[in-house]
Amino acid sequence: MTAVIRVVGLGAGDLQQLPVGIYRRLKETAHLYLRTKEHPVVAQLSEEGIRFETFDEIYEKHDTFEPVYLEIAETLLNKAAEQREVVYAVPGHPLVAERTVQLLLDMGKTRGCEIEIMGGQSFLDPLFARLKIDPIEGFSLLDATALKAAQLHPGLHTVIAQVYDKLVASDVKLTLMEVYPDEYPVTVATAVGVKDMERVETIPLYRLDQVEHLGNLSLVYVGPTEQADVQNRQFSYLKEIVAILRSPEGCPWDREQTHQSIRKNLLEETYEVLETIDDDDPDAMCEELGDLLLQIMLHAQMAAEDGYFTIEDIIAGLNEKLIRRHPHVFGNREAEDADQAMANWQQIKAEEKAKKGIDLAELSHLDGIPRDLPALPFAYKLQKKAAEVGFDWEDIADVYRKVEEEYRELREADAGEKPGELGDLLFAVVNLARFYKIDPEQALALTNRKFKRRFAYIEAKLREAGRSFAESDLAEMDRWWEEAKQHT
Known part of the structure; x- marks a missing residue:
């Protein structure tokens, strides 16, 4: 039996x-x-x-x-x-x-x-009756002991069960606060439907872990909402807004755009994000990352309209790649340090190319650098790739001699030869930066900002004197420049 x-x-x-x-x-x-x-x-x-x-x-x-x-x-x-x-x-x-x-x-x-x-x-039957809600409008039942913000959908009736005590309630509160404002009303129900034991009260979210009647029969109900401060935090709402902007009922300018027409916007928004990083300005960074995300959403929406791919396809591909290229995190490979992790990454990239039918033996070692990368970082990456196979200077003294050689050749070159000779000199200076493990793009950016600060000092001095640049001369401006060097 x-x-x-x-x-x-x-x-x-x-x-x-x-x-x-x-x-x-x-x-x-x-x-x-x-x-x-x-x-x-x-x-x-x-x-x-x-x-x-x-x-x-x-x-x-x-x-x-x-x-x-x-x-x-x-x-x-x-x-x-x-x-x-x-x-x-x-x-x-x-x-x-x-x-x-x-x-x-x-x-x-x-x-x-x-x-x-x-x-x-x-417990759902007496709960629905007590709160007078119809779950067919959209309903989610979640476990308080394993609650994640990704499970929460503000458009649904949400019941969070097994809120046993104040400790669990505190965890639930913090997770809900990732989606809902602190004052959002939530209902705590204990022993719902049980005569002489039932307790039901609606309170602001921030007070959830202060409820006294929490126990084995307690749950939390969160009602659906479309209020802006909740909706605006949802990725799905962003996707909906972008689709509306591109629709016949949307914005005429957004409807006219193509991948090519907003290509430059993607680059500009990227540089604006970099500026906020250099300025160490988190508030500005948050805003500029939003502008950059908008460009990604627009490109994804255009591709979806043409039937090529969707934003979900982008996310799926990225998730799969991250998991695949981090076997030391999600698999069984080891990586004791960053170098080993990078070696894993490069090996997996090579395996992926081979699976796509790309003959690695036919590829140049210098392939893989984005062709639209600005010339300074492009040169830096070229040199790094060449150095990986041993094509490199042996000593930094050789690099200094090469810089001096290119400098002399530039001074001696004819006018028509100077652009090429200047490029050779810059390329040699990039080599010098690489030997010192300095990113030449960042180094030049620091100098650019320093120049702006010192030039602004000259402008301030002119304003103090009530004069313009036309009413000054180079000697005076140079004195102020030297003063500025003492302050910046």
């Missing part, structure tokens, strides 16, 4: 709400096990003379819930193997927010034990 565990739900309220079939099963079974005695029906079962065992002592043995649930499931399977048939009773409905039942369903398959679900009333 196959071992059987018959799982029944004790409902959300009192004994009067139990279906007759479940009540009879509880009365007639010889082996009844309850997950916990902390339920309104349990005292009434005792009064009816029904004998049972509970697993409350297992909760005392572990610091987290998952090992508790695993031990309960394991114990039940062993009991069923010994006794052939047992009844397992859980609060509410067996298939609503009941982890032990899910474990039994999974483990029973490999243990040759049949798991029969006999039903019961969940």
Whole structure:
């Protein structure tokens, strides 16, 4: 005879709400096990003379819930193997927010034990009735002990179950605050549908972990909203806005744009982000990153309209690539330092090219540098790639001699030769920067900013004197320049 565990739900309220079939099963079974005695029906079962065992002592043995649930499931399977048939009773409905039942369903398959679900009333029925909401409008049921912000959708009725105590409530509050404002109203319900025990109150979100009646039968309800301060934080809303802008009912300018027409915008917005990084200005960086994201969204929307790809395709490709190229994080490779991590990355890139049918032997070692990269960083990357195969100066003294050589050739060159000779000199200076492990682009950017500050000092001095550049001369401006060097 196959071992059987018959799982029944004790409902959300009192004994009067139990279906007759479940009540009879509880009365007639010889082996009844309850997950916990902390339920309104349990005292009434005792009064009816029904004998049972509970697993409350297992909760005392572990610091987290998952090992508790695993031990309960394991114990039940062993009991069923010994006794052939047992009844397992859980609060509410067996298939609503009941982890032990899910474990039994999974483990029973490999243990040759049949798991029969006999039903019961969940806490959702009295909750919907109490709050007068219709879940068909859109409904989400989440676990408070494993809540993530990505699970929250402000347009849905959201019920967060298993808010056992103030510690769990605090975690729930902090997660909700990633999506909702601090003052957003939430409803805390305890023992909903249970006579003389029910407590329901609506409070601001920031007070969630101050509620006194939290316990095993507590949950949090968050109502749907379209208010701007919530909607504006949703990526899906951004996608919707961009699609509207590009629609026939949208903005005439946005509708006319193409990938090519806004190509320069992508570069400009990137440089504006870099400026905020150099200025160490987080507020400005936040705004400029938004402008850069808009360019990505516009390109994705145009591609979606043409049937090429969507923003979801972009995200999927990126996620797959990040996981694939970080096997030391998501796989079984090792990377003890940044160099080894980069070696993994490069090896995987090479494997990806080979899978695409690209003959690596036919590629130049200098391939892979974006052709539209500005000339200074382009030169830097060229030299780094050449150095990887040994084509490099052996000593920095050789680099200095090369700079001096190119400088002399520039001075001696004819007018028509000077552009090329100047390029040679700049290329040699980039080599010097590389030997010193200095990014030449950043170095020149620092000097540019320094020049601007010192020139602004000259302008300030002229304003103080009530004069213009036309009323000054180079000698005077040079004196102020020297003064500026003392201050900047």
